[in-house]
Amino acid sequence: MSKFNRRSFLKAVGIGAGAAVGTRLAGPGFMPDAMAQNSGAGKPAVLVIYLGGGYNALFGSAASFMNTAFGVTAGNTAQVPGGPLVDASFNRLPKAAFDKISTVQINHRSSDHGGGQRGGQSEGGPVGFAIQLASSMGGDGTIKMATVGGGNVNGLAGTMNGTSIQNIGDARSTIDALKGNDTLADRAIAAKAIEQSQAMSAGRFAASPKGLTHLKDGYDTVRATLTKTATPYDYAAVLPGYGVTGTAINNFNSKIAAAELMIRAGANVVYAIDGGWDTHGDRDGSNVRNMMNTRIIPPLITFFNRMWVNNTEPVQRNVNVVIMGDFSRSLPGSDHATGCAATIIGANVKVGGFQRVTNNVGFDPNRPSGRGFFSLLGALTKTAGAPFGANAHPDLAV
């Protein structure tokens, strides 16, 4: 049995007080091992959880349907302080994250999947807004824009200033590229060798200037990645933190784990795409609630705990999370609405500016589509020179 005396009590109090002072007043730099905070002034990143098929507005605009549609009742909703009434599934997130939830309309005016996706991602332009944002955010990451575990969304394409979409399909090979391994080919030599591979490919690039753009982008990005000095962060510990045992990124749990890995490696924007959300006939919302509670929320809890609450990496971050889809689901049959009520969670989110849809899943005709939405993300990440113009949703950003 351990002794508890006056000396040990004072020692414990002193350590606790010191830690509190160290983390809250002096900042992480004062204590190297202290947990870094997630704050609006930190290193920015955006994780987009894209629900292929649609994202029911019952999650971010629950008040619109209270006791009338999608099975929304007082018992399955939760109130964000000063913000929107949301589905109770979000109340399982850490309080720090729950308190920074708000809702924004993406009014793309399209009720077909391709049109809705394009409206939210590119408005038909050649370079997706996410890639433009990732490029404009700068930073020292060599892979600035990533998808984790694959998946396609219309409009999520293109290249801007060397930034293109890099898919992460396996954590092992990704960590090998980021950090190297004595059993593998040397990273620095591999970078030079791949530079020569690229030079040998000049003829093919000339013959297929558009079709092999992804290959050229891949060569450029892998050379930059291999040339960069490896960071000391233990990337291999990320997946086990989510209970993932293998290295393949093939389910939503591993996708969010890979998203954390990539954000810690310097990625600015990461897309985790999940399928199965074209929920026609889900009139009481039970199908989407079940998928949200069992598949989406559990790894998100881990993500917020690791990135916001207990971030052991001595880097102060500003990690924003977006949940969106092709469109919201319409009434009465949970079909296709003409815009998407997206959820945003971030340190710079002003929750009181939330934008509810009407009780028939209608959208404000004055709200913008994807470009306006990404102008908000530019504001939340404090991206200087964001290519989307002024923030079209000033009420939603502090």
Place this chain on the structure above:
Amino acid sequence: MKISTFLFAIPILAAVAACSGGSDELTGGLDPNDPNNPNNPNNPNNPGNPDPNNPGTPGEKTCAESQQGYVGLGGLALHGTRAESAANVDRDRFKPFSSLSGEFRRVMGLGQAPNLGASAATFGEPPARFYAEPKATAVNLFEAYQVSFRLCEANNTGATFTAVPTDAAAKTQCADWERKIWSRTPTPAEIDACAKVAVTDSVTETLQAGPRQTTPVRRWAYACASVLTSAGFLTY
């Protein structure tokens, strides 16, 4: 004529009428020797003539120039939104992961196809009965290089690969690899690019414990893998 016979004949007559054209339909309604006929090879404006600025390349008609126009309902051209592109360009595609094992066996002359199963997730091989157009990324290119390096290191046997690569030896070996792997004769610049990896770029490896001299077999493997990671092998 019976009514039933008449009704049967209607679609046939309609089809005959639709397929019938004037006697000069194939010539676009113009005399082939007419100097104003755009299809006349003697007409300098014939888009099928060779491009005078690039005489080695015959002028190719674009789809818009060569296709038959059809007007649909509402007077809209059915081909109005068809994507336009030059002919014979952008035809290269990234090889699917499922083909790589056999391709390594073929170009390296291996006894059996290597097992690349551990790399499947990196390349994003689609599930059975699904198809996704393969694309290169930074990570799968690095994985392709690593796989190539291991195969080269394990299978490059013989006196050549136990000796430190010289410039002459490297050029000879690289030319041989490139010919086999690309199924064409490489250019001098392509040979030099491969040889540079063996002779110059791979002299010293950096391990966690510090730098070390790279063994000859690994120097050859670095160069061999550079050819296997080029578009000449990874695309078709």
